Amino acid sequence: MDDPIAVALKFAFLLLLFLFIVWVVRSSSRDLVGSDRADFDPLLDPGEGQAPIDLKRGVKPRLVVVAAQRYDTGSSFDLLGGLLLGRDKPAEVIVEDVFASARHARITPRGPYNFLEDLGSTNGTYLNGTRVEGPQRLTPGDKITIGDTEFRYEE
Amino acid sequence: MLSARNRELLGLVPVALATAAGFAGVLIAREAQVNDLTVTYGAMFLVLCLVGHLFIRWRLPDADPYIYPLTASLAGIGIVTIYRIDPELAREQAQWFVIALIAFMATVVLVRDISILERYRYSIAIGAFILLMLPRLTGGVVNGAYLQINIGPLSFQPTEIAKLAIVIFIAAYLAETREILVTQERRFLGISFPPLGFFGPMIVIWAMAMIMLVFIRDLGSAVMFFGAFLALLYVATGRLSYVVLGLAMFIFGFEFFSQTVGHIQARADIWHHPLDPALYHAEGGSYQIAQGLFTMSDGGVLGSGFGQSLIRVGGDPILPAVQTDSIYALFTGEAGLIGAIGLLLLYLVFIERGLKTAMIARDAFSKLLATGLTFVFALQVFVIVGGVTTVIPLTGVTLPFVSYGGSSIVANFILIALLMVISDNARREDAEIGGVI
Numbered sequence: 269m270d271d272p273i274a275v276a277l278k279f280a281f282l283l284l285l286f287l288f289i290v291w292v293v294r295s296s297s298r299d300l301v302g303s304d305r306a307d308f309d310p311l312l313d314p315g316e317g318q319a320p321i322d323l324k325r326g327v328k329p330r331l332v333v334v335a336a337q338r339y340d341t342g343s344s345f346d347l348l349g350g351l352l353l354g355r356d357k358p359a360e361v362i363v364e365d366v367f368a369s370a371r372h373a374r375i376t377p378r379g380p381y382n383f384l385e386d387l388g389s390t391n392g393t394y395l396n397g398t399r400v401e402g403p404q405r406l407t408p409g410d411k412i413t414i415g416d417t418e419f420r421y422e423e
Numbered sequence: 424m425l426s427a428r429n430r431e432l433l434g435l436v437p438v439a440l441a442t443a444a445g446f447a448g449v450l451i452a453r454e455a456q457v458n459d460l461t462v463t464y465g466a467m468f469l470v471l472c473l474v475g476h477l478f479i480r481w482r483l484p485d486a487d488p489y490i491y492p493l494t495a496s497l498a499g500i501g502i503v504t505i506y507r508i509d510p511e512l513a514r515e516q517a518q519w520f521v522i523a524l525i526a527f528m529a530t531v532v533l534v535r536d537i538s539i540l541e542r543y544r545y546s547i548a549i550g551a552f553i554l555l556m557l558p559r560l561t562g563g564v565v566n567g568a569y570l571q572i573n574i575g576p577l578s579f580q581p582t583e584i585a586k587l588a589i590v591i592f593i594a595a596y597l598a599e600t601r602e603i604l605v606t607q608e609r610r611f612l613g614i615s616f617p618p619l620g621f622f623g624p625m626i627v628i629w630a631m632a633m634i635m636l637v638f639i640r641d642l643g644s645a646v647m648f649f650g651a652f653l654a655l656l657y658v659a660t661g662r663l664s665y666v667v668l669g670l671a672m673f674i675f676g677f678e679f680f681s682q683t684v685g686h687i688q689a690r691a692d693i694w695h696h697p698l699d700p701a702l703y704h705a706e707g708g709s710y711q712i713a714q715g716l717f718t719m720s721d722g723g724v725l726g727s728g729f730g731q732s733l734i735r736v737g738g739d740p741i742l743p744a745v746q747t748d749s750i751y752a753l754f755t756g757e758a759g760l761i762g763a764i765g766l767l768l769l770y771l772v773f774i775e776r777g778l779k780t781a782m783i784a785r786d787a788f789s790k791l792l793a794t795g796l797t798f799v800f801a802l803q804v805f806v807i808v809g810g811v812t813t814v815i816p817l818t819g820v821t822l823p824f825v826s827y828g829g830s831s832i833v834a835n836f837i838l839i840a841l842l843m844v845i846s847d848n849a850r851r852e853d854a855e856i857g858g859v860i
Contacts, residue, residue: 277448278728281503282758284441285765288434288496292489292772295430296779358599371599376786385786388542403785403852 327423334418337364350376367391367415382406427488428480434492445503452730461510464517486847493773501825519829523836530840541788544595551588554581582644583834594791601659633676643806643818654798694816711743715752726759746827751811774801780846789845
């Protein structure tokens, strides 16, 4: 029954298993990628009324309306928790434009910056005249265009 | 500092050695029944691990380096235990690994951009519902639950795939509506209630869980789906009151149906009194749970050794469903409490990596999807390990990557494919943005 080799193999198996677990735990805790931003969470709820991310101090990012059907030129949206732009309801910025998709584009904070991202819209989102492919970092004065609707990013 | 992929390769070394030690142990312990040639199933498993690794090097260079070796270690434990039960089953399982690896690769290639899934969320939800209802319309009953469809000689459990589809749908739905849920909440007696319009979809998902309970008779899947939904709801809104509300709805439904539907009532009795002689000897009684408990206690702290637990007496199985539901009991018997702790730690670390992926993911959908996939995985482990150890009523779900079963292995490989695609995107962007900051 108790073959010494079989017993040794069982313990070798268990030892290797635990060595592997210890290796994963140790080396993944030293894994630097993303660890300094681990507590950053764009799924922050705006309901608590606090700034969702640690943007550069004193900076108030906002989206200023340059030309839009529904909003007055010069009015602006606070960008503290990111914004969804689109033609229909779930979007916080309603873009009444024949070229706009229901969920068209999204602005998401990431670290100290805001990023603009197209959500696979039919007619595309343009940043300073260039079509957006993948997330683009926004800098003050950037022009965001959806069809005939235009916004300006300000901090 | 090692690159992510070299680290992954390094992690596969102890996994390969442990699997080899396991196979050798089974071979020595069961010389009489086991043919030398069957060791090739172990070799085949290791080759597959390497193929998967090379594919990840090519397509997902920045993905989390620990998810894949952890998967391989779980699958290694699985194939050693199944090999010990029956070399023929191990051969079939090794074949399923080939199919699962192909499904893994296909998922990575097809879902290069995870937001594709977000766009087709309604089609995916309808597909999931059809998959869930199919076995009831066509198929076979397994242990009193409608879970299988039979296509010729192949049987397939669509709940395994449906579980992924439902998580994708819930993640997409909440990514879209979470702001409304929070900004339009009402407060009543100091408790936040979601807006009325939200109750519609919530009741639909609750009803789906109840349908699973009553029509498909599968408590395990109902707990998994509804649990993942509540976890996502909490992550998306940060409102504990919504979770409590959902939990209350689920418990109310369960209590109501366990009074009225015989199948559920019987399960609850077995759970409360597994060692009651009347239930032990009853048809469909507590025999399986009790035998599992005996097997586990027999192993003690250090285990009885590979091939030492009694699973058959004179050809009659005495541990029912040993390669699926009871595989945890068998592994605990043979590798002991130590082995069981190791196995659970592997799951724990896997879940940690999944949640880490969710944390570094950039957009709401990826975050919610990674959280949901991790939770549904974690709940599946909880449902089966909790069932075998009588923490909760036993329901037949598989132990992910370890249990024998084709649909389960394939679905779980698709799950890690999605997690690794999210991880790859997030970590690559992190590295790029990290350079700017």
